Amino acid sequence: MSLKTKLLATVLSATSLFAGGTAMADTLRMGVEGAYAPFSKKEADGTLSGFDIDIALALCAELNRECELVEQEWDGMIPALIANKYDAIVASMSITEDRKKKVDFTEKYYFTPSRFIAKEGTEIELTQEGTKGVKIGVLRGTTLQCHVEKMYPDADIKLYNTQEDVFADLVAGRLDLQLNNTLQAIDGFLNTPQGEGFAFLGEDVDDIECMGEGTGIAVRKGDPLAEELSAAIKAIRANGTYDEINDKYFDIDIYGK
Amino acid sequence: MENERSFLEYLRDFSETSSPLDFVLIYDNLGKFFEGALVTLQLTFLALFIGGLIAIPLAIARAYRKPGLNQVIWGYTYAFRGTPLLVQTYLLYFGLGQFEAVRTSFLWDPILSDPWWCVLIAFTLNTAAYTTEFLRGAIETTPKGEIEAAKACGMSPLTRMRLVELPSAFRRALPAYSNEVIFTLHGSVIASTVTLQDLLGVGRWLNGRYYLAYEGFVTAMLFYMAIVFLISLGFKYAERRYLGHLQPREVDPSERAPIAA
The missing domain is CATH 3.40.190.10 (Periplasmic binding protein-like II)
Known part of the structure; x- marks a missing residue:
């Protein structure tokens, strides 16, 4: 075995090791931001917190799927979704006509002016x-x-x-x-x-x-995940999880009418 | 007019059917890219010009080991060559703005509050540091013979510097300087991180405005490539002109001296 093939084999086994760790079939990768308090912010220890983060985790739990939060700076949010860096954007993104040309949205999960x-x-x-x-x-x-x-x-x-x-x-x-x-x-x-x-x-x-018609979760065009997530939003609205998260951050119900 | 419309129609058709890029958006905003290129070129060449002027005396002081001065300049070039340009720009732009004393000083209103000036200052100090060091190297490697010849002609140290050492050093520094010019151009993208609409800034604006992934970057990239191409061309010409005596010479075979039998 030449050095080159040996190297290649090592790299391949290393990557497959990583892939095995993260790419579980039922993992849902949520694209989030981290500089938009109180919706998303970074704690001193580097962990993410905020309304968007809690909603993302609650939706994963509702859908019974493993959650992976992927951090992304704002102006690359939609490109990174399209490039398959994650499966959905939970980052206070308003539902607008221009964006709908690029991605699909769930029903709104909050609306604030x-x-x-x-x-x-x-x-x-x-x-x-x-x-x-x-x-x-x-x-x-x-x-x-x-x-x-x-x-x-x-x-x-x-x-x-x-x-x-x-x-x-x-x-x-x-x-x-x-x-x-x-x-x-x-x-x-x-x-x-x-x-x-x-x-x-x-x-x-x-x-x-x-400004659009509210804040929704964006997914790639044609992804059935949009309906699943819309249903999950309804479910956490109904079972009190949403209110619990809402009250943690705000005095009013930010879901709107 | 008729021609232009059919071209645009073709572009629209191509963008919608077969191309992953939206060329119509790029075409419609080309003017903005040219404005951005102007900002980029302005910042790059102003910084290079002022930085170059600063670098010449600093390089001489370093090359001649002027006591005290030499160490201070070394500290300056070490600090600016040892830290990323992005960090230097952020410190100047966001860092200084934190202090009330800076915000109320006379320097704030016309200069430090303006991102254009902050970026120009950061770029200038950065390129001056690099230029100082390789110019110092070029001065130090002046062939002894040239200096002795100048002395033999009775030149004073100042005249010697002006007529012999500096011109000779500039020639030797030319290839290194072409790198510095291109690196400064590349580094100028940092302007877009502090709200300036330079070439990359326009690209990011386009991406942000229409929620695109590539169009803005690809267009900016092509503009940068064109600028670098022109710069390289300029240096190629300058090197042939000023370093011609160092180039391998083509000799006509008929003029070759016959090999002694």
């Missing part, structure tokens, strides 16, 4: 005229990017890789405005020491075309 945040006392009129040259920060590849680029084309729109970076630049004064989910903004920013001196500006954003 989005709203702008600025320094207290900021007076900016939320119109195309009023936002001329105003620096607006949003997470890249979100419904929010769609909304601000459509409504405020004359603004100076800045795109970020994580929501935490958006808040950091808002605090540093590099941004005049930022737009995101109100619940995430309250718990992840306004109620933290970092968010002192900042407040909501304007009303909840109303834009079905960009």
Whole structure:
């Protein structure tokens, strides 16, 4: 046996060893984020926690399948799903027409509005005229990017890789405005020491075309998993698991109407 | 006009039926990619230019082992060559912004609050560190004969540096510098991580806006390849022009001296 074939054999046996460990037939790989508290965040020891994480685990349990959480930065979320890095996205992803061209969605698992945040006392009129040259920060590849680029084309729109970076630049004064989910903004920013001196500006954003009809779980096109997960969402809504998780993080029922 | 429409129709047809990439989206946003390329080129070449100017005196001080100065410059080049450019950019952009004192200083408003300046400063310091070191090497390896000849002509140390040592060192550093230019171009993608719309930034914008996986990256890649091709071409010309005397010479066989029998 030449050195080359020996090496190849070693590598092959090593990979099959790994494959045997992770690729159990009933493992459900859930794509999650980790910088979007309280929906998903990283604890000091590196483990993931948050509403999305708990929902993902509850759905796996409901479907009687082993759960594997796969972490992925936001702007690669859908590409990584299509590339089969995981089977479903449980990461506060809004159901929109544009995304439906790429993936299938389950029924919504929550619905919360989005709203702008600025320094207290900021007076900016939320119109195309009023936002001329105003620096607006949003997470890249979100419904929010769609909304601000459509409504405020004359603004100076800045795109970020994580929501935490958006808040950091808002605090540093590099941004005049930022737009995101109100619940995430309250718990992840306004109620933290970092968010002192900042407040909501304007009303909840109303834009079905960009913002979609709620937050769902995305799966690859044509995957029957969508219906299974939709049924599982209904089931945990009915058996109280959802409420239990909801109350752990929020004072109100975020499922919406 | 008629021609263009049929081309677009063909592109649409091809994108929808047989291609994994959506060429219509790429075509519609080509203008943005050119704007992004402009930002990339601006940052890269400004950083190289300013960094190069900084590197020349530092390299001379290092080559001549100026006491004190030499150690300080060594520390600077060691720190900037020993840490990733991404970390340096983050420290400058996100790190400094954390401090109230920095945010209220006179440097904040026009310069440090602007990602363009932060990136330019980081790139400049980084390329200056690398350029200093290989330029120092080139100065140190100046052939003794050239220096002795300059001395024999009665040149002062300054004139010697200006007319003999530096031009000679620049020539020797040319091949290494072409690498530095290309690495700086590659490193400039870091601009997109701090919200700048450089070439990669536009690619990521396109992917983010339309939830794509490849289109933005592939287009950016082709632009980078074209730029690197032009840079290499430029250096090839410069090397032939300035290092021509070191190249193997083709000799016409008829001019060869007959081998002594």
